[in-house]
Amino acid sequence: xxxxxxxxxxxxxxxxxxxxxxxxxxxxxxxxxxxxxxxxxxxxxxxxxxxxxxxxxxxxxxxxxxxxxxxxxxxxxxxxxxxxxxxxxxxxxxxxxxxxxxxxxxxxxxxxxxxxxxxxxxxxxxxxxxxxxxxxxx
Ligand code: CMP
Numbered sequence: 580x581x582x583x584x585x586x587x588x589x590x591x592x593x594x595x596x597x598x599x600x601x602x603x604x605x606x607x608x609x610x611x612x613x614x615x616x617x618x619x620x621x622x623x624x625x626x627x628x629x630x631x632x633x634x635x636x637x638x639x640x641x642x643x644x645x646x647x648x649x650x651x652x653x654x655x656x657x658x659x660x661x662x663x664x665x666x667x668x669x670x671x672x673x674x675x676x677x678x679x680x681x682x683x684x685x686x687x688x689x690x691x692x693x694x695x696x697x698x699x700x701x702x703x704x705x706x707x708x709x710x711x712x713x714x715x716x717x
Pocket of ligand 1: 632637640641671689690691692694695696
């Protein structure tokens with residue numbers, strides 16, 4: 580499944596009421612939403628999702644942050660989706676994010692950075708399947 584990426588609007592952005600604004604930026608940038616749900620990760624599920632970062636010093640903080648409140652998970656479709664979406668969200672650290680990016684506008688810090696975006700086609704498929712069954716992917 581090419582030309583698809585996966586995103587989460589994280590608990591910090593949900594708490595601040597940024598979900599609608601972020602979805603509008605995603606739509607305006609030409610991404611089509613082909614799956615979407617609002618849900619809350621358990622600490623176990625958040626740990627599983629971010630397992631690749633298990634050895635990092637911020638892993639515990641990341642798992643507790645990502646499970647503290649609701650998130651919106653979505654699969655997005657567009658030509659060159661993974662790369663274009665990473666451009667739209669900006670650098671992981673909002674202090675380094677370019678003007679006009681989602682993180683520049685909505686992220687508070689490197690940890691609480693408002694949105695997630697997959698870093699490869701392979702991970703986009705794995706992450707989309709983590710949240711959505713085949714029947715939920717349009
Ligand atoms: P994300 O793109 O979802 O992928 C991994 C996440 O780990 C990242 O966004 C941040 O939320 C978090 N993260 C990355 N680096 C740090 C850091 N130095 N300190 C705390 N959290 C981090």
